[in-house]
Amino acid sequence: PGTTHNITDILIGRCEEYRKCLLGEPCLPSYRNVNCRAAVESFLGGIRNVDPCSTPYNAYDEFFKMVPPTTVRNTTMFWSGVSGTNVHLDVAQVTPDFSVLEETFPGYMANNLSWCGATDGDETGLGLNFTVCPQWSGATCPNNTKATFWAKASKMLATQAVGDVYVVLNAQRPGGAFNNYSFFATEEAPNLNPDVVTNVTIYLIPNFTLPIPNEMYAETCTNGSVLYLRNFLMNMNLNVTCVKNPKEIMWLQCARFADSPYCGPYAKGNPVV
Numbered sequence: 001p002g003t004t005h006n007i008t009d010i011l012i013g014r015c016e017e018y019r020k021c022l023l024g025e026p027c028l029p030s031y032r033n034v035n036c037r038a039a040v041e042s043f044l045g046g047i048r049n050v051d052p053c054s055t056p057y058n059a060y061d062e063f064f065k066m067v068p069p070t071t072v073r074n075t076t077m078f079w080s081g082v083s084g085t086n087v088h089l090d091v092a093q094v095t096p097d098f099s100v101l102e103e104t105f106p107g108y109m110a111n112n113l114s115w116c117g118a119t120d121g122d123e124t125g126l127g128l129n130f131t132v133c134p135q136w137s138g139a140t141c142p143n144n145t146k147a148t149f150w151a152k153a154s155k156m157l158a159t160q161a162v163g164d165v166y167v168v169l170n171a172q173r174p175g176g177a178f179n180n181y182s183f184f185a186t187e188e189a190p191n192l193n194p195d196v197v198t199n200v201t202i203y204l205i206p207n208f209t210l211p212i213p214n215e216m217y218a219e220t221c222t223n224g225s226v227l228y229l230r231n232f233l234m235n236m237n238l239n240v241t242c243v244k245n246p247k248e249i250m251w252l253q254c255a256r257f258a259d260s261p262y263c264g265p266y267a268k269g270n271p272v273v
């Protein structure tokens with residue numbers, strides 16, 4: 001996939017936006033003091049001239065120290081299997097009640113960008129590859145530049161979460177709504193701290209981009225991988241709530257996907273378990 005050509009400028013620009021609280025997100029006074037040039041230099045510094053498939057796990061440590069992902073108590077929202085529908089951002093952006101990683105300082109800076117190091121003397125002299133970066137897909141290149149970034153950011157988001165937290169899952173995800181290889185499964189769920197996280201609410205929603213309603217292959221709160229996740233979280237000593245088709249999210253999805261068969265008569269809430 002294409003790499004982001006003006007990555008340095010974009011990162012600095014986004015950092016300046018975030019620092020000045022232009023986004024209306026929960027904005028900490030300490031953000032004002034962030035030196036965006038230094039932050040971006042530490043972001044790129046860890047990967048310059050580095051083989052994109054062997055990014056060190058600590059490549060972004062200095063960057064994350066400068067701008068860690070921070071959320072307000074009772075607002076942290078995770079998501080998995082719904083990228084492409086943007087449901088998580090729809091929901092999080094219209095309400096201060098939820099914050100997703102993409103609304104935190106580092107998440108906002110990096111979201112939807114593609115970048116990686118170059119080992120063979122690139123023509124720009126930046127030590128970055130502006131031609132091609134590894135695909136997301138895990139098997140051949142698991143420790144790639146982007147995956148390492150999001151893994152660390154996701155883990156930090158989960159580790160700092162306090163109070164009630166939320167996760168949005170796609171009930172019709174092939175292979176199950178809760179995917180064992182997802183970042184939510186590997187970096188987020190296991191790093192929730194039961195001493196400070198008071199409840200995990202699972203919002204199980206259908207895939208609004210499907211042309212016909214297909215409940216045949218949809219999971220419920222009480223079967224398949226969602227049941228597995230509930231047990232996993234309960235074994236961590238966490239309280240768990242699961243809601244299928246929560247109205248607040250269904251409405252926002254219908255605003256985005258007006259023709260979805262899940263809007264109208266299908267947009268009915270189901271009991272909470």
Ligand code: NFD
Binds near residue numbers: 078111146157181
């Ligand atoms: P997904 P998720 N290796 O829909 N987050 O649970 C590589 F290289 O399955 C945010 O994985 O949900 N890529 C962002 C992968 C990215 C892998 C990642 C993998 N093993 C994580 N697994 C972001 N803003 O870009 C999945 N991907 C790719 C945090 C997949 O192709 C958020 O806090 C898709 O582009 C959220 O709670 C994207 O990662 C959770 O982790 C999402 O895959 C969502 O990750």
